Amino acid sequence: MTRLQGNNQNRTVLVIGTLIAALLIALAVYAVRGNSGGNTGGDTATFNLGGQPVIGQADAPVTVAVFEDFKCPNCKRFEEEFMPEIRAQYIDTGRARLVHMNFPFLAEAARLPEDDSKYAAQAVECAFVQGGTEAYEALRQIIFRAQGPESELWATKSRLKELAQNVEGLDQARFATCLDNDETAAAVEADEQQARQANVPGTPAVFVNGRLLDSYDAATVGAAIEAAAN
Numbered sequence: 536m537t538r539l540q541g542n543n544q545n546r547t548v549l550v551i552g553t554l555i556a557a558l559l560i561a562l563a564v565y566a567v568r569g570n571s572g573g574n575t576g577g578d579t580a581t582f583n584l585g586g587q588p589v590i591g592q593a594d595a596p597v598t599v600a601v602f603e604d605f606k607c608p609n610c611k612r613f614e615e616e617f618m619p620e621i622r623a624q625y626i627d628t629g630r631a632r633l634v635h636m637n638f639p640f641l642a643e644a645a646r647l648p649e650d651d652s653k654y655a656a657q658a659v660e661c662a663f664v665q666g667g668t669e670a671y672e673a674l675r676q677i678i679f680r681a682q683g684p685e686s687e688l689w690a691t692k693s694r695l696k697e698l699a700q701n702v703e704g705l706d707q708a709r710f711a712t713c714l715d716n717d718e719t720a721a722a723v724e725a726d727e728q729q730a731r732q733a734n735v736p737g738t739p740a741v742f743v744n745g746r747l748l749d750s751y752d753a754a755t756v757g758a759a760i761e762a763a764a765n
Contacts, residue, residue: 536751537607537685538737539640579745580733584634586722588668590622591632597763599631599756602638602730602740605655605678606685609751613739614679617753624757631743631760635675637726638738641685651690653723658695660719661710662702673702 582600599621603610625631637660639652655678663671677698683689692714699710713719730740733747741748743759 536737536739537604537609537641539644580742580747581745582634582636582729582733582742583725587634587636588663588671589632589634590668590672591626592629593632595626595629595632597625597631597760598744599625599633599760600636600742600745601633601751602636602726602735602738602742604637604639604641604652604738605659605675605682605690606639606641606652607738608682608685610739611679611682613741613751614676617751617756620753621756625760630764635671636729637723638730638735638740639723639727640738642688645686647686647688649688649691651688653720654692654695654714655690656723656726657717657719658690658692658699658710658714660722661713662699662705664713664719665709666702666705670702670705674699674705677701 584598584600601613603613622633626633637656639650639656642650642652658678659671659674662674666673678690678695681694681698695714696707696711699705700707733742735747739751741751741756741759743756744763746759746763748755748759
């Protein structure tokens with residue numbers, strides 16, 4: 536997971552002490568509750584998923600919410616290495632539905648001259664407004680395939696327009712206007728606020744029925760879906 540970075544490096548002892556205390560508490564909770572199938576524990580997060588693109592059946596019994604940043608290399612790995620198995624076993628079979636949500640923070644963390652994390656998120660939201668989940672997913676996959684270094688500015692608006700030309704049926708002029716005018720900035724900001732309210736530690740962050748998992752590999756996600764369905 537690509538994690539959020541703190542700014543203060545002068546409180547090492549306090550941080551270590553806090554982590555030890557948290558570990559002891561976690562172990563005590565684990566002993567009482569037992570293993571939760573790869574879950575990190577803690578409170579269950581509640582997300583507003585209205586108006587979000589949904590992959591799979593809308594009435595599936597388990598909801599998987601994934602927060603990602605298009606500049607995050609671990610997100611690309613999740614999409615290319617683990618998502619095909621998760622989708623084949625759980626999404627396409629109607630056992631779970633998956634909702635992708637935006638948590639664009641890497642460009643800001645790297646202090647890049649432009650926030651291309653948000654540009655990329657706005658781009659897929661522009662595709663969603665125009666072409667629904669199908670266009671949204673198509674552009675998502677294209678952007679991840681074209682991913683550049685997280686420390687460099689590469690998801691510029693001009694580059695995103697070039698990539699969007701590969702999405703069949705997308706009105707390119709309408710897409711360009713949407714992106715240039717930041718028409719989906721509010722939708723991206725709403726996702727980001729939900730991520731921060733849920734204390735999302737980094738990306739990709741996978742929640743199964745509101746419970747944050749400690750890993751994003753297919754085995755852990757699958758086990759959590761199985762547990763949530765029972």
